[in-house]
Amino acid sequence: MVLNRHFQQQPVFHPVTRPDITIKNLAIFDTDVFRDEVAARLTGSVQIPTVTYDSMGHVGEDSRWDVFYEHSEYLRKTFPRIYKALELQTVNEHGLLYTWPGSESRLRPLLFMAHSDVVPAGTSTTAEWTHPPFQGHYDGEYIWGRGSEDDKSNLIAMLTAIDSLLECNFNPSRTVIISVGFDEEGGAEQSYGARCLAELLLKKYGENGVEMIFDEGIAGIEHRFGTDFALPATAEKGYIDVTVSVHVPGGHSSTPPDHTGIGYLAQIIRIIEDQPFKSRITRQNPTLTYLRQAARLSKSMPEELRAAILGPDANEKILEYMDASRERRAMVRTSTAVDVISGGDKVNSLPESVQVVVNHRIAVQDSVQAVKDHYIRLLEPWAEQQRFKFNAFGSVLSSERSSSRLKDDLEEGTLILDAQYELDSSPISDAEDDRFSWLVGTLRGVFGNDVVVAPELLTGNTDTRYYWELSTQIYRMSPWRASHDPRGTRMHTVDERMPVKGLVEMVKFYHEFIRVLDEKRI
Structure with missing residues (x-):
């Protein structure tokens, strides 16, 4: 009834x-x-x-x-x-x-x-x-x-x-x-x-x-x-493509360093993929309204899920449900997709410039700036550890400690972040x-x-x-x-x-x- x-x-x-x-x-x-x-x-x-x-x-x-x-x-x-x-x-x-x-x-x-x-x-x-x-x-x-x-x-x-x-x-x-x-x-x-x-x-x-x-x-x-x-x-959702570029000295592949530019880029990609954006469900997200409608009106939603959505601890249990499927989690988080990679010209030549393009669809609770800040938080420590100059979205970033060290130590390379087509949700x-x-x-x-x-x-x-x-x-x-x-x-x-x-x-x-x-x- x-x-x-x-x-x-x-x-x-x-x-x-x-x-x-x-x-x-x-x-x-x-x-x-x-x-x-x-x-x-x-x-x-x-x-x-x-x-x-x-x-x-x-x-x-x-x-x-x-x-x-x-x-x-x-x-x-x-x-x-x-x-x-x-x-x-x-x-x-x-x-x-x-x-x-x-x-x-x-x-x-x-x-x-x-x-x-x-x-x-x-x-x-x-x-x-x-x-x-x-x-x-x-x-x-x-x-x-x-x-x-x-x-x-x-x-x-x-x-x-x-x-x-x-x-x-x-x-x-x-x-x-x-x-x-x-x-x-x-x-x-x-x-x-x-x-x-x-x-x-x-x-x-x-x-x-x-x-x-x-x-x-x-x-x-x-x-x-x-x-x-x-x-x-x-x-x-919003949209932004982030290009991550690594620039290092070249040379003959018979005497390679511990990591080529491609090796460094592989490390960066792993950092990006291993630390995705957090899922959140907010009142402005239409997904929450859909879930509540489904809990009230659907004929065969599992009762445990129905009770969770309509209950006092809804947000936590909703996120557990949404994160269990990649299609559902895309509704509650900014997505990260490593889509295009390029670099290297010849098998016996060390690559001097390599890059990857990462596509993001920005969740309603995030913004273009939030995506950029996320990248800086993830990659600034890596750049400092590897003695890389770090240019993030047009700004050269370096802490006082890394700046003083770079005066005495040879820089290993440069890490550059660029953004293309910025659109908030x-x-x-x-x-x-x-x-x-x-x-x-x-x-x-x-x-x-x-x-x-x-x-x-x-x-x-x-x-x-x-x-x-x-x-x-x-x-x-x-x-x-x-x-x-x-x-x-x-x-x-x-x-x-x-x-x-x-x-x-x-x-x-x-x-x-x-x-x-x-x-x-x-």
Whole structure:
């Protein structure tokens, strides 16, 4: 009885006006003809290899951008009603801003985001694909290919939802915007698309001038503890890459020192990996809200865990549970990933310069500066012990003791720390806000009354990092059931694919979300 009462506490929203649209379109969405039609739209998009790389020149200078013209033309031919009824602006040639003007100018717009670019498929793994990565194969159950899930599925679903509403002569009261970037998958500091789109929107609507922003995220309906959870991310972690460089004298490898530069770097890597950031759970972390929702509402959470989450010593026991899995612990700590290493030119030549790049996704309780301070605490004692000069993020650090010693002793080398792309964790959207309840109600209206909606933390980053000033309510999820693909998500790897059932669910969600928000007022 208690469980049922808790389920009823979350709202369920269905559009009230224009019941004819509900009757017509929701019935159409369930047909094989519609399923195959929307699959064909995604297939055609996947067949255009809109790949971005970590280092690309400016649009108009680097010919690798030119394929995006083909994709834009494909969208124009596929959605003629949209191109007739909506306003379209292009930014830096390939950024697309669709605006569907509402009749009530006092209502702040609803903003959807997507991106048209994809990661490379990788020639070394081409033979491992079930179907070639840009063939866009559709077998009646899945659309296969690079970008089929991330993120062309969301883009095609958004446009299809609007196209279906236009076919019914739906005229929104609230302006609806789709902002389509084209370099989300590019290098971390590349920002020809989303950043410029965000600047245009900020100039037009002003700070907090948008009611709500909805962007991609994980496959947002997951089965946990015997319960279906819809998990919109209300925050995302920060980001920093730290480059650790060791510079030492070279020479012939026939007379090596005790440690080469690579040997020293190996010591440093071990220090970094053996002393990770501490896990902490704080009230601002959406993960805590999710866990409490799961403890109250899930059907089969182990009673010991349920009691721990809701009990007086919750934090300590929650951290034990979170740290037991690398996926869960990423929600409560700043992650450390040693990803790229380089150094050494020839087998008989001692390496003079070696380096490693360490990627960090910054937890909500930490900051860019906290990451830098962590490195200094870890490596300053090592540098002093090894008689290395220590340059940390632009500052030469040395204690009085090491400085006086270095006057008499020969320095062994130099240790340098540099940071690239510094981004603190995002602002946190308030799950107690009325607008979050609109999302909750729509998700439960589309996916069923038994679905529990809870906020979550996104461990990666999206293009929303450029949009923080536009709205206090930003949500990130891909609205389809992860259970439609038993193999799990395949984004960014071999055999990426999108279940057609999930694609249709996304169309239904965007279709209903537009209508529900059109009826809501703050």
